Amino acid sequence: MTEPTEPTEPAEPAEPAEPTGHPDGPQGVGGTDPAVTRHPGGYDTPGDPALAAVTDRFVGLLGADNLVEFSLTPFDHVGVPVWQSWWSEGERTSGGIGYGPTQQRARVGALGECVEHATAARSLPSSRQEEGSLAELRARLGEDAVVDPRTLGLPAGADFDDDRPLVWWPTRRLRDDATVWAPAEFVASSGGELPAPPPGGWLTTPVSNGLGAGSTRAQAVSHAVLEIFQRDGNGLTFRALDAGRVVELDEVTDPSTLVVLGALRSAGVDVTVKLGATDFGVPNLYVVGTGPGDDVVVATACGEAAHPDREVALSKAVLEFASARARKAFMHGPLDRVHEVAPDGYDAVIAAMRPENEEQRVLDAMVGWLRMPEETWRPLVYSTVLRRDTTTAFSSLPTTTVEGHDALLADVAGRLAAEGFDILVHDLVDERGADAGVQAVKAIVPGLEVETVAYGRIGERNAARLVALGRDDLMRVGERPGEGWSQVHLTAAGRERLGSDAWLDRRAVDAVAADLLPLYREPGRHTAQQVLSAGGGARV
Numbered sequence: 001m002t003e004p005t006e007p008t009e010p011a012e013p014a015e016p017a018e019p020t021g022h023p024d025g026p027q028g029v030g031g032t033d034p035a036v037t038r039h040p041g042g043y044d045t046p047g048d049p050a051l052a053a054v055t056d057r058f059v060g061l062l063g064a065d066n067l068v069e070f071s072l073t074p075f076d077h078v079g080v081p082v083w084q085s086w087w088s089e090g091e092r093t094s095g096g097i098g099y100g101p102t103q104q105r106a107r108v109g110a111l112g113e114c115v116e117h118a119t120a121a122r123s124l125p126s127s128r129q130e131e132g133s134l135a136e137l138r139a140r141l142g143e144d145a146v147v148d149p150r151t152l153g154l155p156a157g158a159d160f161d162d163d164r165p166l167v168w169w170p171t172r173r174l175r176d177d178a179t180v181w182a183p184a185e186f187v188a189s190s191g192g193e194l195p196a197p198p199p200g201g202w203l204t205t206p207v208s209n210g211l212g213a214g215s216t217r218a219q220a221v222s223h224a225v226l227e228i229f230q231r232d233g234n235g236l237t238f239r240a241l242d243a244g245r246v247v248e249l250d251e252v253t254d255p256s257t258l259v260v261l262g263a264l265r266s267a268g269v270d271v272t273v274k275l276g277a278t279d280f281g282v283p284n285l286y287v288v289g290t291g292p293g294d295d296v297v298v299a300t301a302c303g304e305a306a307h308p309d310r311e312v313a314l315s316k317a318v319l320e321f322a323s324a325r326a327r328k329a330f331m332h333g334p335l336d337r338v339h340e341v342a343p344d345g346y347d348a349v350i351a352a353m354r355p356e357n358e359e360q361r362v363l364d365a366m367v368g369w370l371r372m373p374e375e376t377w378r379p380l381v382y383s384t385v386l387r388r389d390t391t392t393a394f395s396s397l398p399t400t401t402v403e404g405h406d407a408l409l410a411d412v413a414g415r416l417a418a419e420g421f422d423i424l425v426h427d428l429v430d431e432r433g434a435d436a437g438v439q440a441v442k443a444i445v446p447g448l449e450v451e452t453v454a455y456g457r458i459g460e461r462n463a464a465r466l467v468a469l470g471r472d473d474l475m476r477v478g479e480r481p482g483e484g485w486s487q488v489h490l491t492a493a494g495r496e497r498l499g500s501d502a503w504l505d506r507r508a509v510d511a512v513a514a515d516l517l518p519l520y521r522e523p524g525r526h527t528a529q530q531v532l533s534a535g536g537g538a539r540v
């Protein structure tokens with residue numbers, strides 16, 4: 001398995017039930033005492049032994065000999081802690097990026113991402129499976145025991161009907177622990193986790209949205225579901241489709257948030273917080289901005305978060321934005337700088353990356369970005385990513401204080417249930433791992449949607465949103481408008497709610513993101529630079 005192609009920002013690193021990390025001493029921002037980590041604002045905090053204990057459990061599950069870890073903080077002058085972990089086990093590999101107010105927390109975030117992907121890589125290929133069409137499985141197992149793929153956001157125009165053969169993997173419905181079967185490509189997070197394809201191939205490209213890890217199942221599932229909230233809520237309102245809804249930070253009280261905002265602003269970064277959505281009464285925020293000397297890769301850094309508590313959502317989004325600046329410089333910047341910072345063992349990771357294994361259009365788009373002159377990319381970025389149209393006060397956003405991961409999961413599950421949505425969970429850790437205090441899951445919420453711009457995946461929810469936004473250049477309801485329009489796969493109930501068939505102009509969607517595809521999908525680390533080097537090109 002190679003590192004999965006990800007949206008611009010990695011999935012939010014797992015935050016353990018006991019905030020986790022490792023007292024990393026010299027790797028800390030400005031610190032050398034192994035019992036101390038330093039915040040970007042300059043104040044020191046003791047390393048927490050409980051955090052180190054959780055880190056040890058993560059390392060134990062992954063295998064210390066399988067890991068290459070180091071701080072990415074030097075890749076950005078802001079100094080907010082960022083960490084990277086690379087895991088390899090035979091042919092299976094994956095990377096994790098973590099962030100936090102300290103190097104201790106950043107390291108565990110990176111390990112948490114590795115845990116998510118490593119447990120998926122280990123467990124999914126041998127997962128129990130069923131084969132057959134939707135009609136066959138429902139006749140055999142019962143209608144309530146099988147997910148209709150139309151509720152999972154199929155690509156518009158995909159060759160699908162109730163009789164198409166599929167491979168199905170089991171999930172457990174959170175509200176009653178019943179087994180519910182879902183198509184394997186929606187449970188997997190990368191192609192390397194899938195078994196042999198069914199006749200006709202897979203319905204869509206797997207994505208990692210909905211992965212979660214932590215010390216308890218409640219923590220892993222709540223983490224995963226909040227990521228689903230995040231990407232469902234902002235997919236049609238940011239990046240190439242940015243709505244320009246700026247959040248005025250009038251009443252921010254979280255000390256960590258204020259410290260990181262201060263560090264960014266002191267470094268000359270113009271930070272802008274934006275509102276993605278408030279669906280389900282959950283603030284869905286993202287943070288963008290640019291500073292002196294930024295290139296197109298760093299200038300398009302973005303941090304995203306959704307959480308019932310607006311202070312928590314803001315803190316996570318700000319920290320992820322700060323980390324994205326370093327992450328993107330590391331993953332797509334000049335290899336000379338990577339060699340300067342990374343330990344010797346990382347050379348083998350760079351050498352193992354294969355541009356030919358990447359999704360070609362994604363790799364080409366990133367190489368094009370790296371060659372793009374500033375006079376071309378800057379107007380593009382300012383008219384989309386950094387657009388500012390309206391202002392909303394932070395203090396006006398909904399907020400709910402939730403204490404503990406059990407309560408958080410109950411809160412988000414209750415919000416979904418109130419609007420008719422279920423949470424499906426595939427557990428990625430066996431009993432031995434769970435007994436060791438590590439949990440990882442892939443969660444699915446049928447009806448919520450992701451990847452409409454990158455892969456044309458769309459169902460009733462995003463079709464209705466595009467109609468409400470007045471985007472008849474992209475979406476029409478009724479008779480097919482003409483050539484080039486692809487039918488949206490809807491359930492009978494969804495078609496009734498929309499009033500007729502729905503159609504997406506996939507060529508028009510591709511045109512919207514034509515010069516901005518790297519905002520949605522990135523190639524594997526270092527591969528774009530390998531292409532530049534092989535072609536004699538050099539990053540400007």
